[in-house]
Amino acid sequence: MTNFNKYIKGLGVCLMLLLTGPISYAQTENTGILESLDASKIMIILVLVVMLLVLLVAFYLLVILQVMVREDAIRKAKEKGIEYVEEPSAWSKFYAGLTDAIPIEKENTIVLDHDYDGIKELDNHLPPWWKYMFYASIVFAVIYLYMYHISGSLPLQTQEYEIAMAEAQANMSSAEEGSSVDESNIVFSDDPVVLASGKTVYERNCVACHKAAGEGGIGPNLTDEYWLHGGSVQDIYNTVKNGVPDKGMIAWKDVLSP
Ligand code: HEC
Incomplete structure (x- = not known):
């Protein structure tokens, strides 16, 4: 029965893993990459780990059962005085x-x-695994032929390409529609959200020349009463969009959305 004892020990190790696995996992929960995982993902991982361990234990129990059955068969063979011949697995x-x-x-x-x-x-036989693959490929070929060339329910490569192009076209035109702001219809907004997002755009792109408070540096002062290109919202939009390339003001239309 020494074999048997070995397997019982193995089962013990499995059970220990089952109990300590989730705990050690929980301890590392607050560090490193795990920080970026949210609770539900951690739960899913935990459940998967537990499932894996349960499977491991079940497998071990099966092995133990096999060993017991085998040792029983050997004992019976001995009692009858015949040699034990192992059945192929x-x-x-x-x-x-x-x-x-x-x-x-x-x-x-x-x-x-x-x-x-x-x-x-x-004169060996063809390996059955090979034959089955061959038969499966015949069946596949028939289905493929029917789906792609007879019923036309699945698109061929050129059709796939055309569909993808049409989709891209549709996406592009809907993106243009979504940003239909220009000089003719722009309006001033004092909505704090809009102002805040404008502030970030300014800080990222304009501070270098117009300075943090708009007091001007390389670019002119934007806070006084005087405008080179007009101070209405339409004029300013136009200046920012098209720039004044000769004087060093960039055209922003390719960088910023309308
Ligand atoms: C590379 C430096 C530079 C950057 C960056 C820059 N500007 Fe300018 N800006 C200028 C210059 C120079 C002028 C003056 C053009 C002229 O003399 O006609 C100007 C003019 C302007 C004017 C017109 C002012 C007037 O008096 O009519 C506005 C409005 C303006 N900039 C806004 C912006 C905004 C908004 C940004 C950021 C998205 C920006 N600028 C980024 C250099 C810059």
């Missing part, structure tokens, strides 16, 4: 079924009478 049966190979001892049953300078030829 499910895996080796499955593998043999997939390859359908003739064992080396029986090779002489499939030797062909072709003899090339002492090199002989065996």
